Amino acid sequence: MNVSNPILPDGPDGMPWDGPLLMFHDLVDHAPLFAFIDGMLVEYQRFEKFVTPVDRLTRRGHLVLVSGPDGVGKSSFVQWCARKLERHPEIANPLVFYFGLAALPPECVNFRKTAAWLLRQMALVLEGKEGMTREDIDKLLREADDPYVAFGGLVDVLHDKSAVALIILPQKIPLEWVRGFRDMARARMVFFAEWGAADRVELAAGFGEVPTCYSAFLQLSQMAGVEADIREILTNRVAGMDEAERKLVAEALRNFPVPREAIDELVYLFDIRGSGKMTPSKVRAYQDDLTKRLLKALERKPPQGRKER
16 A cells, blocks of 8 residues: 555545545545645554555454544544555455444443444344355354354454455444454454544553554544634635645645644645646745745744844
């Protein structure tokens, strides 16, 4: 997997999949501009490294836990990672179980009951899959009330079908339940989960090591306070740009992962662009202007050890 801008995936109709910012569903074509604003590129590259080489998926289980504040795009990011694996040429038989928006029933009061419910829902999905037999479904449902035994049935099915299960867990389940699913993960099983704002190091320390599973903790940054500015730029500055232009802009913003700085730089870039098409020469003009501004800022900065009067 070698993706320079992960928020430009190829959809079935040649258009991008939903971008990472849920608030921009009505402007999804323009979401690629923000691949470098909130650190999603860095975290995607971390995910890419985590699942490379892809045959690791057939040797051990995986957990991908994405953390970040509300509204930062965790759900879309999780979906994008799962879709990328689903379309990976080296994964011959991906099985996607998407429960990200599922409302847990009242009986899901603990991990075991939640795992049992999840297994039954997965069985319903498999019943509609080509090549799945009644015996395969029975393997999954056998002793479903004991998830550690029942998920063993899933492992058997995955091995028999040379399949990889990509399981997106329901949102906002307790962290100890996420840990429980991680502990059950075996070869050919990838669990995706999301959690609120948390430090990656603290999350990793809280999960510990499991010999049968790899764990990745990806952290998306806060976008709060800049939504209106982003919407204004998307609406009034970006309308009509084609994919090549969007790539130019995204690449120009690579070095500005902080939302406020990225917004300011978008304004500079579009002022230089004017009303015409975005071209490499216009990006170079912006970069020349950026160099001059940085040099001026350095000139104003007092030498180390001295203070301006």
